[in-house]
Amino acid sequence: MQERVDITIENQIAHVRMVRSDKMNALDNDMMKALIAAGERLKDEAGLRAIVLSGEGRAFCAGLDMGNFSATADKADSGEKLTRKPLAERTHGQANMPQKVACIWREIGVPVIAAAHGFTLGGGFQIFMGADIRFAAPGTKFSIMEIKWGLVPDMGTTHVMARLAREDILKELAMTGRIFEADEALDIGFLTRIHDDPVAHALDVAQQIAARNPEAIRGIKRLYNEPADRHLPETLMLESEIQDEIIGGPNQIEAVMAEMEKREARFDDVASAAE
Numbered sequence: 001m002q003e004r005v006d007i008t009i010e011n012q013i014a015h016v017r018m019v020r021s022d023k024m025n026a027l028d029n030d031m032m033k034a035l036i037a038a039g040e041r042l043k044d045e046a047g048l049r050a051i052v053l054s055g056e057g058r059a060f061c062a063g064l065d066m067g068n069f070s071a072t073a074d075k076a077d078s079g080e081k082l083t084r085k086p087l088a089e090r091t092h093g094q095a096n097m098p099q100k101v102a103c104i105w106r107e108i109g110v111p112v113i114a115a116a117h118g119f120t121l122g123g124g125f126q127i128f129m130g131a132d133i134r135f136a137a138p139g140t141k142f143s144i145m146e147i148k149w150g151l152v153p154d155m156g157t158t159h160v161m162a163r164l165a166r167e168d169i170l171k172e173l174a175m176t177g178r179i180f181e182a183d184e185a186l187d188i189g190f191l192t193r194i195h196d197d198p199v200a201h202a203l204d205v206a207q208q209i210a211a212r213n214p215e216a217i218r219g220i221k222r223l224y225n226e227p228a229d230r231h232l233p234e235t236l237m238l239e240s241e242i243q244d245e246i247i248g249g250p251n252q253i254e255a256v257m258a259e260m261e262k263r264e265a266r267f268d269d270v271a272s273a274a275e
Contacts, residue, residue: 002273007041012049013206014042021057027123028065032101035127036092039104046174047212049210049217051112051209052202053131054104058224060116061124063145087154087240094233096240098123099156102130103236106160109218113206121145121179126155132203132221134199140182142190144170146178151246152254154239156232163228164189 006017017039018025025031043049056062084089092100101123104157105112105120114131128134144161146153153161153174161170165188173180185191195201209217246252251267258265 004031005038007038007046009048009196011207012047012210013203014045014048014063015203016042016051016053016117018055020135022057023065024057024062024119025055026062026065026102027080027098028067029097031065032097035101036097036104039108042110048110049108050206051105052115052206053112053127054115054199055117055124057118059119059121059124060114060140061121062119063122063124063129063143064149072177079191086245087243088237089205092262095156095236099152099236100202101155101241102126103156103232105130106132108231109220110214111206111217113202115202116140116142117198122148122153123155126153126157128189129157129160132225133202135193135195135202135205136182136191137198138182138194140185141179142181142185143177143179143222144174145177147175148255148259152239154243154245156236156239158239159228159232159235161190184217188200216269 004018004020005018008015008017018031018035020026020031042048056155084086086096087096089096091097095103096099103112105127109158111132112130113133113135114128115135116128117137117140119141120136121141123143125142128142144153169188180188182191182194191199251270254265254267
């Protein structure tokens with residue numbers, strides 16, 4: 001199996017790099033498992049002061065692996081029934097596996113600094129939002145892209161987005177799936193800073209944090225995370241329940257097929273509550 005994640009630790013700072021660069025660090029099951037394993041390992045790393053999270057190659061993370069959607073399209077074409085475990089099944093504590101990939105960075109006691117470049121789309125954007133501090137290179141492209149595949153964002157950081165951005169902006173981005181660049185992301189509140197070399201800048205800030213009282217640093221993370229995460233179990237379950245209602249349905253499959261076939265989608269109307 002190709003290596004998915006590389007971890008180096010130097011001067012009490014861990015650098016977690018997604019290294020599936022030939023696929024723009026797209027999220028397949030192995031990548032998700034590797035990211036969770038990296039987070040779990042670093043939770044218990046003695047003496048750790050900060051973490052930098054980045055991606056090798058042309059992208060931070062381009063989102064879910066296209067192979068997942070191709071498989072859905074192939075099954076739909078053949079008339080094969082789609083089978084899967086309900087996302088509402090809690091497989092990783094209070095989360096399912098995709099949610100854990102993004103949430104785990106908020107669970108770690110030390111600060112996590114994400115450094116993005118190129119493309120940060122869909123699930124990649126949700127992982128990015130799981131960090132405590134977020135830097136990006138000029139021109140980095142972002143998208144809450146799940147709607148492209150007929151889905152809702154459901155990887156456990158919708159509550160973080162809701163604390164950073166206006167509700168109407170979030171709805172517009174999530175309902176259109178449009179790509180927006182670093183300047184707009186900074187204006188919205190998703191970015192801490194734009195920097196020509198976000199990885200080097202993240203490592204520099206990590207060094208500054210590592211030089212401070214580690215008890216106070218952990219306390220500051222708790223102080224600002226806990227109000228946002230107070231209703232996290234309910235939020236995670238709501239994400240999963242809504243997605244379970246949608247995924248594998250005729251309209252969601254049609255969204256996938258239309259994207260794969262490069263045509264306009266033909267959706268069934270949804271009955272109103274009064275009908």
